[in-house]
Amino acid sequence: MTELPRKAAARTARLAALPLGYAGRQAMGLGKRLGGKPAESVLSDVQQRTAEQLFRTLGELKGGAMKFGQALSVLESALPEELAAPYREHLTALQDSAPPMPTSTVRQQLTAHLGADWRQRLVWLDGAPTAAASIGQVHRGRWRDEDGTEHDVAVKVQYPGAGEALMGDLKQIARVARGVAPVFPGIDIKPLVAELQARAADELDYTLEGEAQAAYAEAFADHSDIVIPDVVAVGGEVIVTEWLDSAHSLAHIIREGTQEERDHYGELFVRFLFEGPRRTGMLHADPHPGNFRILPAPDGGLGRLGVLDFGAVARLQGGAFPENMGRLMRIALDEDPESLVAVLRQEGFIKDRIEVDPAMVLAYLAPFVEPAAEDRFTFSREWMREQFERINDPRAETFTLATRLNLPTSYLLIHRTWLGGIGLLSQLGATAPFRAILEESLPGFARE
Structure with a gap:
């Protein structure tokens, strides 16, 4: 057996073992309940142990396993604190690191995809990677x-x-998703995996990534606070871009940042998220902290925000966010339930034969647009957890409403990016002028 199939087989076996481990802990939990331990305490213990195994396993793997872990890591703020705290370190590690590729393999890839004369252009290459992601790693060079x-x-x-x-x-993750889903109460794992599968081909195509990054770099070239490095060369499975001199990512601000830094970089992140589609017709759809770098400011003040990794990009229909996306948010803020349901039907969120109570739809969706209701909104882990707990409370009147709503295909990546972005802001604990930014950059939101 060659090295690659052997590694793939080992990876598959370890992924397959995740739900088995969860099942075993459930059985142990049953014994504890029979022994008199409270059910809530047992559930918490089982979820903690499963989560620790899950993220330890994902952190040691590349490919889809790590990508799945990174997608989950930005949603960590939705988990109850008693579950999130024990393995937050595993989640953060997924956002910035992975095991390195041997230097000899790196050189083989460079020869295969930049040509045998690559050393004439790439005159120096650091043997150790500066960063590693789900499908590749980054080296500094000259x-x-x-x-x-x-x-x-x-x-x-x-x-x-x-x-x-x-x-x-x-x-494989699609097969085991149901087994690990209880670790993430309130997060629907199956659609997340399905969407990752649908986008995988695009992320493997470095030519597409290079085109997207080049378009973003040109569009933001005049921006004083947001920096996208230019593309220097692209060749198959290698992409060369300008170097960003940055010691930290947003993960550092999440761990150690002052409130002033959290607010500053949170606002820059929101501006980038919404200005990107307006300037380029594309949405950067991979909002995990490792992709956002802290850069020094020319005047010595709070820094600029550098943006990396344009492999996951949504090329938006019509070259912008759907206009009705902004209209829906505005209608929800204006508390007009009849108009809200009408536009939801128009966009395909409510199918023709599905009947819903407009007042209940408004009650269900209103908290999601709460950040746009105030001049400055403070995102927090507590607020995000409240939203997940609210929509998953079987005692709530709106509990069954979610099963009657549909997510149109055109909104899949927008929805995932929006959710991931809110998760990142909640991890930051940032206060940002969310409404003003939407009025500037989200079609259909500003009052006419």
Whole structure:
């Protein structure tokens, strides 16, 4: 058996063991309940142990396993604190690191995808990676242009066989998703995995990524606070971009930032999220903290925000957010239930033969647009947990409403990015002028 199939088989076995471990802990929990331990305490214990195993396993893997873990990591703020605290370190680690690829393999990839003469352009390459992600890793290098000018670059190299491993992992994760779903009360794992599978091919195509990043770099070239590095070269499974001199990502601000830093970078993140579609017609759809870098400000004040990794990008129909997305938020804020249901039907969120109570629909959706109701809104883990607990409370009148609503295909990636973005802001604990930013950049939201 060759090395790649052997590793893939081991990865599959470890992923398959996750729900088995959960089932075993459930059985142990039953014994504890029979022994008189409260059910809530037993559930918490089982979820904690399962979560620790899950993120330890995902953190040691590449491919779809790590991508799945990164997607979950931005939703960590929705988990109850007693569940989130013991393994928050595992989640954060997923956002910034992964096991490295050998230097010899990196050079083989460079030769295969930049050509045998790559050393004439890439005159220096750091042997150790500066960052690693789900399907590739990044090295610092020095690039020589045709006129002899040299400058620092980031060289992202895809793991050999990453495509096969990614699709295989996602297929396996789809099978085990139900088994690990109880770790994440309030998060529907199955659609998340399905959406990751649908987008996997795009993320493996570095040519597409290079086109998206180049468009973003040009569109934000005049922005004083948001920096996107230019693309230098693209070749199959290698992409070379300008180097961003940054020691920390937003994960550092989440762990150690002052409130002033949290508010500053939170606002820049929101502005980037909504200005991107307006400037480029595309949505950067991978909002985990490792993709957002802290850069020094020219004037010595609070820093700028650098943005990396344009592999997951939604190319929006019509080149912008759907206009009715902004209209829906405005109607919900104006508390007009009849108009809200009418636009939801128009967009496909409510199918033709489905009957709903407009007042209940408004009650269900109103808290989601709460950040746009105030001049400045403070995102927090507590607020996000309240929303997840509210929509998953079987005692609530609105509990069954979610099963009657439909998420149109055109909103899938927007929905995931929106949810991930809110999760990141809640981890930051940022206070931001959310409403003003929506009025500037979200079609249909501003009052006419």
